[in-house]
Amino acid sequence: MTPLLEVRGATKAFPGVKALDGVNLTLRAGEIHALVGENGAGKSSLIKLLTGVLRQDEGEIRLNGEPVKFNSPHESLAAGIAVVHQERNLIPRYSIAENMFLDRLPVRNGLVQHAQMRREAQPWLDLLDLHINPGTPVRYLSVAQMQLVEIGRALSLDSKILLLDEPTASISEHEVERLLTILRRLRDQGKAILFVSHKLEELTQLCDRITVLRDGKNACDDRPLKGMTKADIVTLMVGRESAVTDLGERTAKLGEIRLALRDLATGAGHKGINLDVRAGEVVGLYGLVGAGRSELAKSIIGAYPVLSGRIEMEGRPARIRAPLDALRDWHIGYVSEDRKGEGLILTQSVARNTAITVWHRIAKRLGFLWGGIEKAAILPFVERLNVKTPSLDQAVGNLSGGNQQKVSVAKWLAADARILIIDEPTVGVDVRTKGYLHRLIWKLAEDGAAILLISSELSEMVQLADRIYVMNDYRIITEMPNSRQYDEMSDRLMTAIHRDNDARTQSAAAE
């Protein structure tokens, strides 16, 4: 039988990075296909090809054996490929039915036929076991229910192919079960489903076949999942050689406790946070998306208020009301995970982006920065980090992701940060720069900085951290030394989080 959808040898290059390099993918009717890979492996690029957002440089997409070209998301949708993104794409104030039929509202005499629309929406909701009045505004639904509405919309378009991008990332255990049941039913009705997820447990339960991407290439192509263990998949994802990279041995020379959080409660919602970071130490803060890690970082630098408890710096209570206090009085730096939104000012130059943290220190009389003192102050750091830029006047937005990330680190080195909070240091960064940044983090620690590392990438965490705190639901649930053994740590971290989630579900049920 011809596969419903095939990708053959798809290659997509961005300047400096090959996002996809000869990638194959095969989806068949009546099958659920898993697509996995680490961040930056090329999953989103592949989905963008299938949905007409990007076009491949080489290779082809075949639908029912026929080569097709999608010039826009609209064309891909018309060909029966529907995608449910990780982020919700619904209009909160519109009803379920309105959201489902937004692009083809039933209209008579210029008036929307609400009753007819609700009638037409009903069967799809029934199919998904979503027993809610289709007239209900979407904002009253839970995240999981919204997701089902989006799947309903996809089905109502008569889509044969359903792409689900991390559908279980933000819904509870119980809701996941329901979703999986529904997906199995859809499969049995002959849909082809592509399921992208980081949660291997679900994959092995649900999927029939698997494609793994690593660094833009197929690590495995259309292999039956039967008989594969989770460890097999992880090995394919990270590759044995890269799971234990050439970072070498690290001998941590630990100094005094530099940053201590004592029973901290914050305006962002954290409760009872206790945490220490020593000079020379790389401390990991691990947790799933939404656990409150970045928010804790921002609370430390004063972007969220401290409600109770203390922040101590080198044993002294620190009063930090704004990021300026953290920078000027305590030398705390925060490299944001959201480089473009929070970390850098893309339209401004490398010089200004790096010097922003030192202006107050280097300014001459009346706050003037004459005669190149700005560039002189930051040049050593730009050079030390090997930032590739034609000039210091270049707008940061014109640099590659890796070089942008170097600039966002450089500005905190220029500020002489004694504590560096690094949030997702290698998101959207090419492999070479990634290795460079990893070595840099260790080097900074060796030079005596205290480093708090936040990363969702487990392998990165296991590689770099000396000690790991696990965060869930804005609390620290446990702390463990890092054995630097991926499988062991992965198991322990996941078990800790799952156990905490189960305990929460039970206590919620008890109430």
Added chain:
Amino acid sequence: MLHVAESGATTPAASWFSGARLWRLANAGGLLILIIALIAGIGIFIPSFLSPFNLFALTRNLAVDIIIGFSMMTVLGLGHMNLAVGAIGACAAMVTGFALERVGLPIPLAIIVALLTGMVLGAINGILIVRTGLHSFVITLATASLYFGLMFILTKAEAFRNLPVDFSGLAKGRIGSFSNFLFVALALAIGLVALFNYSQLGRQMLATGANSVAAGLSGVPVNRIVVITHALSGLLAAIAGVLVTARLASALPSIGEDWLLPSFLAPLLGGTLLAGGYVSVVGAVLGAILLSVLQNGLILMNVSGFWIQFFLGLALLAAVGIDRWRSVTAERRGMVSR
């Protein structure tokens, strides 16, 4: 990974030469050529345009246009607006009149009090914006009405017409054919160039305008910067108000009523971005010159005031059209986040 594709359309080296900086030069150069052509054209057809009398009157009005343009430009750098430019100018004018005529303060002191009033009113705008988190458009729309209203109530809408001769004499000074006022405006221009290009405060203003979240997390005291910038805008509006009072030799409550359009036109024609993060001081001066020359030429040609309004409106549309085009091209280069 998409940003790589967006930003990498040109190589970094090429975009440095073909990009933003060249465009800005071309923009200023284009304005300059337009101005020269306009002056030459009007000068040929209407010889009285270049007469010392007309040049004096032209530059005296031009100076005010430049300064109210600066007043708007400073807040545009934040990505904000100040619809109270005219109201603050009027308040400063009336305070000058009151201080000179009723209180009998010496001229320098009266001017200082008026300028402080402008700064305080501007700072109030800034504080309200920071405290409420509302858009500057809404806040300054409200305070414009508030300031005008308060000023009318306090002065009972009566003008101060018996100002000291020395004060109105300020408006008669000239260097060559040019009004003294022009040199006040140029001095302010130099100050603003220094502020935006060479000072910590100016960099912090533009950083806040380009991305206030990133600026804040990098230790820029964003709220303080907003208040200071609005105070500066108020100060500039007050300077314009004082100059107009001297020119009219009286403080009228109607001063500032027609400032809104030119205040936007000068900076926007000059390349200052509505979205914030970039200002062009030289551009604002050129923009104001273009406006004043155009206006003056049309008056000399006996074109009716309604047509002048029409042409100014057209010029604003052209300016914001160019602004929009600029931000779209900036987006294509991947320089604008979300």
